[in-house]
Amino acid sequence: MAEETLFTKIIKGEIPSEKVYRDEFVTAFKDINPKARHHILIVPNKPIPTVADIEPEDEKLIGHLFTVARKIAEDLGVNKSGYRLIFNCGPDGHQEVQHVHMHFLAGGDLGLGGFPEK
Numbered sequence: 001m002a003e004e005t006l007f008t009k010i011i012k013g014e015i016p017s018e019k020v021y022r023d024e025f026v027t028a029f030k031d032i033n034p035k036a037r038h039h040i041l042i043v044p045n046k047p048i049p050t051v052a053d054i055e056p057e058d059e060k061l062i063g064h065l066f067t068v069a070r071k072i073a074e075d076l077g078v079n080k081s082g083y084r085l086i087f088n089c090g091p092d093g094h095q096e097v098q099h100v101h102m103h104f105l106a107g108g109d110l111g112l113g114g115f116p117e118k
């Protein structure tokens, strides 16, 4: 069996994290190295390695990540001011953790494209 990812261990509670949302399909927690005032990772509980591994059967699950992002934006009060959603994929995309995750960034002007400059 493939080795569990860091995020699978976080989802199972074996590694601590600051969780902001959880349901049967998705777990969201604060990024340990935030690139914006609010930087949350929204992760499917199913350990899909990268965006390139998403199968047609996963479409509903991946769509759910966006519904959770919307809920988090409303909870944080940034649904009107705006936010940014990012998926990194593969070496050129600088994906560090091989478990699909959506970066949710918000809190002030994020500038143009990509992760904001700190």
Ligand code: AMP
Residues within 6 Å of the ligand: 006, 015, 017, 030, 031, 032, 033, 034, 041, 087, 088, 094, 095, 096, 097, 098
């Ligand atoms: P990526 O480069 O898209 O794979 O993003 C991985 C993200 O995971 C980075 O933004 C890291 O700061 C974040 N990260 C790494 N370890 C942890 C952890 N233990 N808890 C929360 N976030 C983490």
